[in-house]
Amino acid sequence: MTHFDDDDLTATADHSAVGGSGHHHKVDRPRIEAAVREILLAIGEDPDRGGLQDTPKRVAKAYAEVFAGLHQDPGSVLGTTFDLDHEELVLVKDIPFYSTCEHHLVPFHGVAHVGYIPSHDGRVTGLSKLARLVDIYARRPQVQERLTTQIVEALVTFLKPRGAIVVVECEHMCMSMRGIRKPGAKTVTSAVRGQLHDPATRAEAMSLILGR
Numbered sequence: 001m002t003h004f005d006d007d008d009l010t011a012t013a014d015h016s017a018v019g020g021s022g023h024h025h026k027v028d029r030p031r032i033e034a035a036v037r038e039i040l041l042a043i044g045e046d047p048d049r050g051g052l053q054d055t056p057k058r059v060a061k062a063y064a065e066v067f068a069g070l071h072q073d074p075g076s077v078l079g080t081t082f083d084l085d086h087e088e089l090v091l092v093k094d095i096p097f098y099s100t101c102e103h104h105l106v107p108f109h110g111v112a113h114v115g116y117i118p119s120h121d122g123r124v125t126g127l128s129k130l131a132r133l134v135d136i137y138a139r140r141p142q143v144q145e146r147l148t149t150q151i152v153e154a155l156v157t158f159l160k161p162r163g164a165i166v167v168v169e170c171e172h173m174c175m176s177m178r179g180i181r182k183p184g185a186k187t188v189t190s191a192v193r194g195q196l197h198d199p200a201t202r203a204e205a206m207s208l209i210l211g212r
């Protein structure tokens with residue numbers, strides 16, 4: 001039996017244009033459990049002591065949640081659209097998220113700002129879908145640059161907007177708790193497409209994003 005957890009999105013991702021994983025298996029929890037037991041042994045711990053007995057199971061459950069985005073389809077999320085006749089910028093800002101650095105498998109977290117200028121027929125998606133899109137790509141082993149690009153590419157692919165902008169601001173735990181140890185350092189990445197390349201349009205979006 002495969003163990004696959006998620007709250008409410010269950011479609012299997014296979015959309016290569018927007019970074020579908022191409023993996024057809026789901027999260028294999030027994031395999032994670034065995035690996036976590038090995039790690040505990042390798043760091044010199046006793047995986048059989050009371051406090052650690054259930055840890056491999058807990059980690060497997062947590063990983064199934066944290067990496068659930070590998071098995072979710074951004075197209076099915078952005079498929080809900082409304083004909084609202086709004087042809088100007090729609091921006092959801094300060095969307096909080098947690099992701100996992102693919103280099104160290106420790107968290108990076110912050111906020112994403114996601115905006116687009118709807119297509120000429122004025123079709124817009126539900127606002128919550130923009131936040132769902134962020135989670136689908138955040139819940140994978142990631143680097144911040146790819147996360148940013150995948151979100152903007154999904155907007156372009158599924159909404160055919162006249163323009164799109166994604167700005168992501170993160171603190172990387174791999175830079176805070178270990179290595180260079182610079183807690184508080186923030187990494188900002190952005191990606192723009194279409195009409196948001198226009199300096200005035202881009203400046204308007206950026207002032208909305210930065211105006212706190």
Ligand SMILES: Nc1nc2c(ncn2[C@@H]2O[C@H](COP(=O)(O)OP(=O)(O)OP(=O)(O)O)[C@@H](O)[C@H]2O)c(=O)[nH]1
Nearest residue numbers: 101102103108142143144145172174175178179180
């Ligand atoms: N570009 C980019 N780099 C990242 C991201 N997350 C972590 N990194 C970096 O990935 C790099 C990996 O560098 P390596 O030299 O291979 O690994 P390392 O010896 O653990 O590096 P240090 O973190 O400098 O100790 C580090 O510089 C991290 O800061 C990310 O989202 N984007």
Ligand SMILES: [Zn+2]
Nearest residue numbers: 101103104174
């Ligand atoms: Zn890292």
